[in-house]
Each structure stands twice: as structure tokens, then as C-alpha cells.
Amino acid sequence: MYTTIELFAGAGGLALGIEQAGFETLGLVEFDKNAADTLKKNRPNWRVDNEDIANISCLDLEKYYSIKKGELDLLSGGPPCQSFSYAGKRLGLDDARGTLFYHYAMYLEKLQPKMFLFENVRGLLTHDHGKTYETIFNILEKAGYVVDKKVLNAWDYGVPQKRERLITIGIRKDLVKDISFKFPEPHDYKPVLRDVLLDCPDGPGVPYGETKRKIFELVPPGGYWRDIDPKIAKEYMKSCWDMGGGRTGILRRMSLDEPSLTVLTSPSQKQTERCHPLEARPFNVRENARIQTFPDDWEFCGNVSSQYKQVGNAVPVNLAKEIGKEIHNSLDMLNYEKKEAI
Secondary structure, rough: OEEEEEEEEOOOHHHHHHOOOOOEEEEEEEOOOHHHHHHHHHOOOOOEEEEOHHHOOOOOOHHHHHOOOOOOOOEEEOOOOOOOOOOOOOOOOOOOOOHHHHHHHHHHHHHHOOOOOOOEEHHHHHHHHHHHHHHHHHHHHHHHEEEEEEEEHHHHOOOEOEEEEEEEEEEEEEHOOOOOOOOOOOOOOOOOHHHHHHHOOOOOOOOOHHHHHHOOOOOEEEEEEEEHOHHHHHHHHHHHHHHOOOOOOOOOOOOOOOOOOOOOOOOOOOOOOOEEEOOOEEHHHHHHHOOOOOOOOOOOOOOOHHHHHHHHHOOOOHHHHHHHHHHHHHHHHHHHHHHHHH
């Protein structure tokens, strides 16, 4: 079984999908205590470090994980996006000091896994006029990898949600003569909310206040503020009423026959509402978890606010699984080459 280590693991969406693709998880690092507790509760056999990654990346990682340099099959994770220093304009590792990505790069340098998976928001491509990703790409290449990237929409991969992620894949340069990677093909069927909501078990949630609930009862499924009395909408929207643009996220109620918009980290945000199709309330934690394709037995630790945040920040499990399967296929090529050589 192929091995993986995951950094910035969150509540485990990426790690779970990769596990489902056939990988053995050797270790995970997650700073947030509630998210780390979630990982430990659901996978007691996983080695979870609830730790600042800076305290681990500086160590002898071969000794720490009992693995030799070059043996690890996959390093995965998605450090939060941060601006870099351009004082030297070297576009190298020194430019990344002080950022969380620096520690991801240190793991790559020290462990030299056969492949890596680096996931992030699509906006990373344009962050700081593209300089941030350019620096990241250069550092990954200089660490000894052939790098490829693509923006994938989770809705194409068995997830009832429109959610785009930037996926960057690397293959160690000494292996590219033997293996290649292709991004997963979109599925023929794209699931909608009807597929996951109707039989969803109950879970913790936060209701709307009475006034807001009554207003949302006026909004039809699939509708938004333009679909109700303008006087009521204007009173609700206040200063937003005079803003430009469609403002389609305000008083937005989902329909059973569409995918969810990107799951948020809190139940209610005025300009990006996600009202339940059948009831005048936000989605609860369990419904958001279903939309993120977590299994129903995956439990989230911490208070309700923390659970919403953990689910909203996660990589959809089914998307992670599809990417993981393709990485698995790539590593299979390497093993096939070794068998042929014998």
C-alpha cells in the first residue's frame, strides 16, 4: 500500500479521500485543536500531530516518521495562501520564509516523496498579480519535481457542489521517465442537492432569527432577493440595495435540483446566503458535510461554530478520492516498470 503524509489536514476531507483511493496515512499535522480532535476521533490509528508545523518541519523528518528520504510515496496538503517577500526577487525558498508554504517546501526538500499533491483556492493563481503562485511553482520545481496544475470543479467528480480548487501535482524528476500523471476525467452524472438532502440525518445547526426566517419563507427555491416584494427586499438589504452587480448571493435560497454553491465556513453570511430548499433555515453541519461528501459516520469535534468552519474549509472527499486514484495509477506505473526490469 502506498504511503502518504498530510500537512494542514483540517477535518480530514483530503486525507479521507486519499485513504479511499488506497493510501496508508503515516502522519498528519493540524494546528487547530478541534480539527485535530476530529481526525483522532474518526481515525484513532492515524498519527495526528496537533502542533504548529514550524515545530516539526525543522526536525530530522526521516527519523521523526521512521522513513528514509525518497521512500514516501505522497506528500499532500494545502497551506493557507499568504503573500511572499520579494526583496531578493529570487523566487526561491528564501522568499517563502515566514509563510506556511515554507514548511510544506521543507517537507518536500527533506523527505523527497515520489509525488506531491498541493491543493489551494483558485484565487491563488491571481494572488498578488500571480507572483505568489509563480514563487510557489519555482520552489516546487527547484525541490526536484516536474510540476503540473489544473483548476478542478468538485461538481464534476461526484460532489453536489460548485467548488473550484487549484490542484498542483509534482513527480520527482528522477521518476518522470517511468511515470506520468493525468488529471481525473469529469463524471457523466453531476449530483444535485436532491441526491443528498432528502434522507440526511439530523445534525447541529444555527437557525435564522425570526425576522430573517419570515423573509426567507417568501423566497422560492432557486430564488433570491429579486423574487420577493421590493419593499421587503430593500429593507432587508439596506446599503446593499444601492450596490452594483447582480448581488445574487443575497437572500439566496437553494433548489433541490441544483448543486450547492461553495459551502461556507459559517451558517449565514448576508451576501452569500445558502438557505435550505425546503425549510427557511441555513444548512446544518450534517447537511454541509453531506454536500462535502463526508460519510455520515464522520464526526466533527468542537462547538457548532467550529464544526461549520471545519466542514467549510475541507476539500470535498469525493474530489480528493478521484485525484488520489490518479496518483495511485501513476505510482502503479513505477511498480510496473520495476517488475518489468526484473
